[in-house]
Amino acid sequence: MKLYQMTAHQLHQLLLRKEVTSREITESVLRRVEEVEGRIHAYITLTPEMALEQSAAADLRIQKGEAGPMTGIPLAIKDVICTQGVRTTCGSHILENFIPPYDATVTQKLKAAGAVFIGKANMDEFAMGSSTENSSFGPTRNPWDLDRIPGGSSGGSAAAVAADECIVSLGSDTGGSIRQPAACCGIVGMKPTYGRVSRYGLVAFASSLDQIGPFGKDVRDTALLLNAISGHEPRDSTSVDLPVPDYTQALVEDVRGMVLGVPRETFGQGVDPEVAGSVREAIEVLKRLGAKTVDVSLPHSDYALAVYYIIAPCEASSNLARYDGVKYGFRARGTEDLLDMYQETRWQGFGAEVKRRIMLGTYALSAGYYDAYYLKASRVRTLIRKDFEEAFQKCDALILPTAPTPAFRVGEKVDDPLQMYLSDIFTIPCNLAGLPGLSLPCGFTGKGLPVGLQILGNFFQEEKILRVAWAYEQNTEHHRRKPKL
């Protein structure tokens, strides 16, 4: 096995035993990037010099016996997370040359942990999309089938892990943007509880839904990266001041006695039969391992997509107002006056999907429409959350597919936004409620495309999710499969 193919926990052992250096791992990953990046396009910006410097520093730390689980591990950061001195584009032309003067909290934490930054991962512009086709820098390809999308919006982060162009990566999840690409790329991805990870330095799409989370090749790597980034931070008023457990402690038990809820609404909604089959099989596996299943209902989840496509665009329309050409980023040239400058800058700077959502949100917040849209959506959001609270009275975790279909073809849905939006139908309710969720591979279709199993937990019960995921993973082989590149 090549170094770049290994997991973070395997590499950590090798590093501790001095069998390998971070520099060797980093060079191995960088060579892999050189080899496949032309086909995948997982990155917007590569930072090899920085990576080599960081790996040298990590090696010193390891020699001194101060290595943590992330020390010397090469990773990718979604380009929506600020990195001091390294441009952060959000996949948008409007921020093409924006170099943040500060680090996001998670970036700081990973630097402090001694991680190695390979680069900034590609994404749908401002995290708006489900295929990474909305990037101003061109789409990312799915490592399992280069004609297909890797999911989105964190498609670059997911594809980079799946294609071994990094060991682990960070994404952000507003309506499924970590879990859906994890499913499409056959890896593990987790959206933590809202408030678990500081959003400081995460460029906002929809502030009340956005959450940073980890991607890994297996459940243990995902838990390790979650350990590294979690925790309360005063600079984010919405981050929650609760102690952070060691999430790997959740990986030692089995699922005997756990009750898993299967939402009755799930399998009716145009789910691809192969996906449904894989998920049902996964449920059987978990039952064999000693879990009980219970039928639960989430009656308001039918409205989740509609609610999401009001609340997220409303917040986005306001969050994206700062890109006006005045202070940083792109400014249109040759404009006549202030209004013209604003209009041309935003017209030329943003892509079609971003403009669509800004218009949706601006409309929904306008005088006379606020009550009918934003306010009503907020109320239904509360009902959706109550559905989950009720469901979790009966079970420890919910099991459902991550996405209704496996990865679709590049270009297949670009002209049909509604079809594109439907790919998040199973992931969105979790964001609206603020709950944690995880996707891990649970099979492959006849065409060899990965299928994702989604596990949702109650607030701050990431451990229960990880326990189920770990037990399932230990008893299956899907996570060991690698795409042929």
Next chain:
Amino acid sequence: MEYEPVIGLEVHAQLLTRSKIFCGCSTLFGAEANTHTCPVCTGLPGSLPVLNQKVVEFTVRAALATHGKIAPCSQFARKNYFYPDLPKGYQISQYELPLSTDGYVEIRLDSQKKRIGLIRIHMEEDAGKLLHDLSSDRGASSYVDFNRTGVPLIEIVSAPEIRSPEEAAAYLRKLRAILMFLDICDGNMEEGSFRCDANISLRPKGQEAFGVKTELKNMNSFRNVQKALDYEIRRQTALLDQGDRVVQETRLWDAARGVTASMRGKEEAHDYRYFPDPDLVPLVIDPQWVEKIRAGLPELPDQKKDRFIRDYGIPEYDAEILTSSKALANYYEECLRAYSQPKTVSNWIMSELLRELKRDEREIEECPVPAGNLAEMLKMIDRGVISGKIAKSLFEEMYRTGKGAQEIVREKGLVQVTDTSAIEKAIDQVLAASPREVEAYRKGKDKLFGFFVGQVMKATQGKANPALVNELLKKKL
């Protein structure tokens, strides 16, 4: 027809916190452009606001001092609009759930008391400042200074219960005094730390329903607020009398021309698309904390006024004026510590001192006569060193030069003449020069006594002790 004005005022007061409302940057005025900035107050992507607790404390103080209710749970909202001095493209403010509602301010006008209701007090962030350079090398250019961006403001919205420009001015003076007594605002209108917009409409006297209002902006002094309202009443009256309608719009006060002019156009047609700011959690206020703040409130204008009436025995009218600003009240009390005749001190401050200040448009803080100097002068009158008449011109001199009373008296030889022989000599001269008046007086025309006193005082250049003049004159006549 006779109309009644209906006026409501919106005051923006800058809070005197050391750091900004949502970040740790300094609020100091006058620093080099864009030096008091950080990723948060310049709206860099990914930055997040964190509420400054001191801002909440100051706002609670303002609310308690104006008898407002404190909302147990309030919320920040985004006010969305594009302008280059607004780096996020929205201002964080409060909208549906402000920190305080239902307060009032008591004003006094022509010995009538009146309560002006406060609809709300809410917190918000200030915007930056634009600088325009028409002659730059690159052609006309505009620059943005973000130092002021994120400086905390409170907006205080009065009910439409003000009925005249005079009431408006009295309300503003009182509100400003309260904020300054609380040490939460420096009250400087010219630097913009206390700003006022006005809504005004007219209705036929006796009618309940409100007329169409206009909003007046750009008034940077009490005097301008009053003038702008006066103008607008005249303008709206003329429109209504002609059978025209008042257009609901924003009008700018042009102090140079003394008129309001319509802003018209795009600037006005705002839909702010307010919605709760998802970056800031609802603000829950602990009632015990509020009680702690209440217990720590300083003496407020009305309380101070009551104490002055009670402890110093001065009339309510005097007390009202002396407590109209904290600095003036302090001046009064400092003077009293050195010279304990409350009414005398009050008389001098209210007549002589305030007249001089008003003429020069100066604040009491800029008064060239220290309280101790006024007390010293009053003592000199009591000791008979100078006459009350001399004292008036002496005070003017003290105000003009900033010198002490004794120093001026020495320099100018203003010491009162108490030497009887000198006074007698003057009396003799006066009587000798006015034989007909002496004759008339002796025949019973008593009123002429005042004439002789005047003449003697004139002859002694006002330096003669008036009591002695009276006494000696009576003898001689």
